[in-house]
Amino acid sequence: MISHLSPSVWTVVNQALVRKALAEFSHERILEPAAYGNGYRVGRYVFDARRYPLNHWQIGAVARDDGEPVDALEFITEFHQQLGIGAGILPVYLEEISSTLASAAYKLSKPDLTAADLVSADFQTVEAAMTEGHPCFVANNGRLGFGVADYRAYAPETGAAVRLTWIATRKDRTTVSHSTSLDFDTLLRSELGAETLERFAAEIVAVGADPAEYVYLPVHPWQWENKTSITFAADIAQRHIILVGSSDDDYQPQQSIRTFFNRSEPSRCYVKTALSVLNMGFMRGLSPSYMAATPAINDWVYSVVENDVVLKRYGFSVLREIAAAGYHNRYYENATEKSSPYRKMLSALWRESPVPQLESGERLATMASLLHVDRHGASLAAALVRASGLAPADWLRAYVDAYLIPLLHCFYAYELVYMPHGENLILVLRDAIPIRVIMKDLAEEIAVLSPATALPAEAERVRAEVPDDEKLLSIFTDVFDCIFRFLSPLLDREGLLTPEQFWNVVSTSIRDYQSATLELAEAFAKYDIFAGEFALSCLNRLQLRNNQQMVDLTDVAGSLQFAGTLENPLACG
Template structure:
């Protein structure tokens, strides 16, 4: 069957359309009893609307179906929170056939969907069939539509459903493979797992078996950074051209990567999931850097596509299915309602601010707030873990499922942390999530988190009382309450396991009230972002700002590096200051201050002799001096600035030598302004000629399930010689 679709010519086809829409089989079209004049009046309105279009479909040249497409934002669906840019509404009516033909309706339906997605700007198709129309709802589901919820429209109770553009295509996969193979070669070479050899104006990498080679162009920059050109990559197997394949690359290099055999499949699964996520982003993450220059915090957060600049397998999310990805992955921008779990107080520990407890939820459920506490739970966690894994506790009433939250939330880049989009000033919520992602099961330990609010309060007071940090505008987003349930067999067994990290949560201050007039918030990860056309957001910010590139970098370093350095020198206080853990406040596209988050799990006082309050003793460690300096050298220089410097250098915005000169200037000026810290400056020796090369991917390759011991991270590090210090 050959299908074609053309604009509806109402003058030519009014009688035909009237017969179709008034046929008894078209009852859900809601035009039973309509006269030809009624039908003409209705479709003249469509004809005159810039947001609504009618189409006539033919099968083998014969008129066979009617379709409508419309902009949901300019329809009776307008205002629904589920709508997103790139949505297109659709209606389909198949003409009643004289004799049923097997597969006829599905052929028509596929043709209309192809027509919708032929417009590259369309990311999703939206339908809202009458909830009683079981046949069309079943057809929608068969074609992959997700039913979101029942909505009330003026003429019906409808089932709002959406279909995402298919992202697993050969074209998307080829782009994703090329990008990930380039990144893998660059980062594995950076960590000295690979040693590409010069080959004229290119580099050549030969696998241990000797039968596979990779040829590419690359620039070697400061900190042994490999800026591999993805478009230049070529692979040959036994002297024959072969397609790029990130999983095959891992298998070919398994001998030198050192992945334990039992864990190799797990790592390959995380690579596959990273490729799947990349394909999804290539299809759906269409915001340009120009769009992001004026976008709000949550729009920028959802637009990030890389996951992590250093880790190769960085979007594993092992445990999520396809529907879970669409519903909960941060890059989908989906809104989520968290679930409330009531936990019996005698088995639950709440620390910090008790006002986070909404006792009305308990009272509405008929529960006594004196007996129960509320724990926010990720929807996936409830369905896939708690409802089964904690069945005895639910049956006894130690846990009670209370349903969904009233407020809607949106996942952040850290995937288990949520911003409140209904009330942006309300706290972010971090939940336990038992999926495997980037070297960890993403749970939360009730025992470990008990001290989190006290730690945050202590760090906040220290930062707030330090004049230099206040001058920088540096502040922390406090995690002011934490809760965890321990009344289960997994805790009573006394054996350390992921099952002890499945029911816990914390509340963190929202950054929204911190932005003043004419200011906006962006995740610092945005500085390393490139859009679908390869354009750098950082470069676009610099161009749109009133500053020249060196001055812009100077302003950024004053917000970021200067406070990090001061915390180390003045307080031996180290954060985990990677791109996702900082929020930048921008004014005229220039960073003016920074907000640090994820304090409870990722802060450390690195001098075992420095006194701290008893309730925050957990964060103190006795770290040797040269490892202390890695809090700047590894976490900031190698983890963040190496990538930003390479982007600005390769894009011709700012030469890498000029970039690192600004970093050196930032360190030097801070030291000159603080002569009282001269001893600490000498101890940390940030300008040393070389520093130990601590490697992230080596950690994940060694143990894809738990790459470091959270309680003693410094002892888990793996080194690969030293790196020349670009500020020496």
């Protein structure tokens, strides 16, 4: 089970992670490379690099001036004070780095799927083939809590089939909510089938309880084994929780690690579960209190999107979280504050599948795949451009129209913002061309920044107070800095589009949208997407400061870390 951990592979993954660390810490102005010969130097590390817009560092091979091999754990320890990692956080961060390295080593042990192979691969093959994780975070595969057997069973890159554990929880201790378009019992019948529901009910009767007093709740198998069965022992002993077995469908873990796609019945819902592992700055729980409003928030976003003629023109759509359930453990709720991970250990939600939305000739791929580079250095984005037969600028324009313009419109029309990173978007492709996108992960990730945008009472929690001069960071940071900053060099490196050509396409797409949407001219002027510069919001600085809770979820804007400004590439044309 540890055959992927060999000296030769370890050398490769350490070199890659140190390159990334140098690039991202330099981007965030934590480290400052100095000119050295024909390249650069940071401490005893020397390297070649090419500079791109948005202070992006494309770093080549890294060497140490003492001739010793590059070691990511040594690198972090050596610079930990400069990186601002406190003594209490450093060993935990090193553990996250170790896990990220081990994950990278495993990925190199898998069969070689080239970028060209992935052009025509199916949705879940692409999902499991991703090698990088979040492009900005250095420690992006922490997953602290997983052992090696857990990793093999549940890590997204293994593509393993998983059967969810199901429990019955007492109705008087469980929050259940659902979309106005369905009821909870109907959802469970469509997701599980009558035979499975009968089997579950028999398990409740077998311990002398009444099925009518319980709600069925899916649990991640790791969570049941390592948390629920022990931490909730009192509730199990008192029959507030009853184990009823596993469902029959095979699921596949997605890149978000706690969300599952139904492989047996792809038209059935995704299931998102609480998972008490530390990964990329948070314990990945789900709050039962948050679950109460989740479907209502999703219904509101869905109504906005479905009734907006501009969004319809661009084909933009969302996947609703149509139902949710969460168990309230009274012991831990009486002992903790609202934000405590102990309150987020036993909840789940159901999200629509994108599969029923497909038309003939369309296929799906995670948008994270556009930044994927295979082990031969070829990018999937470039492979898609070539397979499409389009001129590179035309392909990019199709993608920008599908992805960026709907996000801009939601901002300008409603001050509605999403978390539009690669894992949260699904591309719909036809003939290797992005024709539209589907947004997911809504209730916990969206925000409404305007007090003037009408919200139903149950969705008020998504309204956020953000200074006007920070509102467009939802585009500048999340799209320009976290997606386009990486995509442009990939297309440049393979000779398809120079940075100037890339940003010219982005600029033209935005100007065409604004010219066609004159009713929002006042908003365009108030929030200038063509401004000369914008604040550099630093993601790694958040994780380095506190890798167990990067931001206060009740005040995300107030938690941000800034380091000067970046020149806006749109202002350079």
